[in-house]
Ligand SMILES: NC(=O)C1=CN([C@@H]2O[C@H](COP(=O)(O)OP(=O)(O)OC[C@H]3O[C@@H](n4cnc5c(N)ncnc54)[C@H](OP(=O)(O)O)[C@@H]3O)[C@@H](O)[C@H]2O)C=CC1
């Protein structure tokens with residue numbers, strides 16, 4: 001069974017994840033960063049797309065010492081399993097995610113990845129091959145389930161989030177809307193990719209909670225699986 005999947009993102013008041021040159025920018029405030037650290041510390045694994053690794057070079061580590069200790073006291077690694085979705089094994093060998101903090105890393109590649117690149121990356125991370133050209137997300141998530149991963153946090157970016165929605169693989173969405181306007185028709189948004197054409201295909205969400213946070217707002221959405229979901 002695949003893990004429970006929740007997406008967490010921060011977007012500007014005009015719905016952008018970063019600038020048009022895809023430069024990492026601070027959208028949410030300190031309280032939201034603490035909240036993100038908490039939910040990260042509670043999940044089994046955290047996942048991003050290669051676009052986010054190349055743009056932001058995130059470590060995806062738990063930052064707060066007490067949260068790290070709590071995980072260790074519960075017999076878990078200090079950090080959740082860190083995962084990159086990277087069909088072509090483009091993850092730089094110097095990427096922070098491969099070096100900062102202890103814990104397991106998995107790079108999911110496709111069958112088209114260059115074997116020499118995957119061999120180098122396998123010194124730092126487990127390599128999982130799913131799909132021919134692009135990573136087959138559905139089967140990869142099933143594989144994560146066999147590893148005992150029950151909760152999976154997705155930190156972006158918009159291309160990966162789109163694919164997860166398109167394949168019906170998202171259960172919850174946390175959207176922090178920060179008090180800035182970024183603009184730019186080419187700036188990334190929470191669900192890029194191809195986009196839906198037919199309204200019947202739009203995933204429906206139930207608003208579970210809305211609260212003020214920092215100078216913005218945090219929305220917690222549940223993805224409706226059936227028409228009966230409230
Ligand atoms: N504000 C926020 O909360 C966040 C903002 N960001 C921002 O988002 C931007 C990065 O997002 P984006 O460029 O969309 O990149 P993503 O991180 O979404 O990575 C997308 C890449 O993942 C690879 N991939 C492999 N298989 C799949 C699949 N089945 N479906 C989708 N993607 C797949 C593809 O590359 P390949 O074919 O080579 O494998 C694809 O181009 C940056 O600007 C970053 O700053 C990112 C995270 C959070």
Ligand SMILES: Nc1nc(O)c(N)c(N[C@@H]2O[C@H](COP(=O)(O)O)[C@@H](O)[C@H]2O)n1
Nearest residue numbers: 010025026027028056058059060061155
């Ligand atoms: N919650 C949140 N608010 C913002 O303003 C952001 N720019 C992001 N970005 C995400 O945080 C990741 C950084 O991770 P590390 O601190 O390096 O562990 C980055 O890659 C985005 O996913 N998030």
